[in-house]
């Protein structure tokens with residue numbers, strides 16, 4: 151028997167524990183003595199079949215059944231079950247061709263239960279550990295680094311060097327101190343795995359991989375090919391993370407969370423009932439409202455227009471969504487210069503938005519790259535812009551021009567709640583009669599003194615109470631069996647779940663004997679494809 155449990159998941163990467171009978175538990179990701187954990191490895195046949203071998207050949211060597219690890223291959227039906235450790239032999243050869251690496255990975259991930267540990271034998275080096283964990287592998291051995299030692303190569307996360315680097319001062323580990331290359335290389339691998347584990351724990355593995363891949367063209371290509379499979383990558387990304395989203399590279403714009411935000415702003419979000427919009431620049435302080443410049447813009451607008459912030463890499467952030475992940479969480483290098491690809495992607499987002507939501511007047515209170523993007527978008531969808539910036543957007547002349555441009559326009563009702571509900575729960579509901587208390591961004595929404603929603607100040611997401619759920623007509627429901635939950639909802643208790651649910655989404659738990667609120671720990675699809683573990687972290691349960 152083997153058991154797998156995950157503590158923290160970050161896209162395909164995860165931390166957790168793998169247990170095999172008679173062995174101490176292994177914390178994942180790990181470099182382990184896999185020959186000891188899996189005695190069968192010594193005699194396992196068929197492990198030298200290349201990943202690219204055609205089905206006709208692979209099917210002549212079916213993997214042995216009933217042993218761990220379970221061999222999986224791109225051309226074979228999935229033989230693994232929940233709790234197994236699966237092994238992809240020869241994975242180190244996959245990196246040579248990034249496109250097939252990604253095709254094989256997605257094919258294998260889609261046919262294998264989520265709650266399995268993934269072993270890549272003879273693959274991990276200090277320079278590949280991050281991308282391997284990002285790809286969803288969590289168990290490794292020392293074979294690849296030992297081979298490097300035999301070849302006289304000194305390994306670091308940035309690549310490897312001739313062995314005289316051992317005395318160069320690059321590293322001061324016990325292996326280097328003893329002049330022992332093999333010990334240094336093993337130490338460097340364990341150290342990198344420890345660092346990767348830390349980044350996964352913080353929900354920042356993507357940021358580490360964007361940094362680590364720079365010295366290896368194949369790794370950059372793998373990252374880009376994975377991003378191109380948006381539907382697959384979007385499914386596995388949590389709806390919110392606790393930390394900062396560092397948009398410091400060209401790849402950041404293609405991150406699934408970034409694209410998902412833009413798509414939801416266009417497809418789900420419902421703007422307030424007004425026909426006048428003001429396009430504003432972003433601020434490095436988040437949420438924007440807390441910055442000096444945005445206080446000035448808001449004062450000049452005076453509630454007489456719908457405020458839309460033009461920003462890279464997210465595209466367009468309606469004022470109501472400024473606290474929501476990742477709008478309230480991204481950090482981007484500010485140079486004032488926007489490159490051609492950035493301009494094209496963001497202009498495309500603006501054009502799609504204005505095609506879906508026409509306004510009578512659109513005022514561009516912008517300069518530099520953001521202004522260029524707004525002009526490109528206006529041309530694409532055949533709309534006319536008005537301009538109020540002859541100076542810096544927060545200079546008095548510009549602010550006065552903005553104020554004057556809005557003279558005579560009526561005030562728009564500020565309805566942050568309506569915008570946030572439409573974005574998060576994909577519905578257009580009447581928020582009439584709701585009142586707000588608290589201090590922005592930590593606010594609570596009530597109606598007739600009954601609290602409906604609070605805001606999670608970490609993620610900026612709405613947290614409905616059971617009364618709040620009454621006004622959200624459908625979606626984001628997890629249906630459970632006929633029982634009264636004590637503690638979190640475990641996977642076997644789930645009957646069905648709305649396919650839109652992602653890791654971290656607020657959900658309503660619906661059972662014959664109980665109703666509850668909580669946060670999904672898995673996507674709906676994973677709840678169906680796993681056997682063990684937590685499906686929903688419960689906040690409140692009520693008997694019905």
Ligand SMILES: [Zn+2]
Nearest residue numbers: 321323326334
């Ligand atoms: Zn060392």
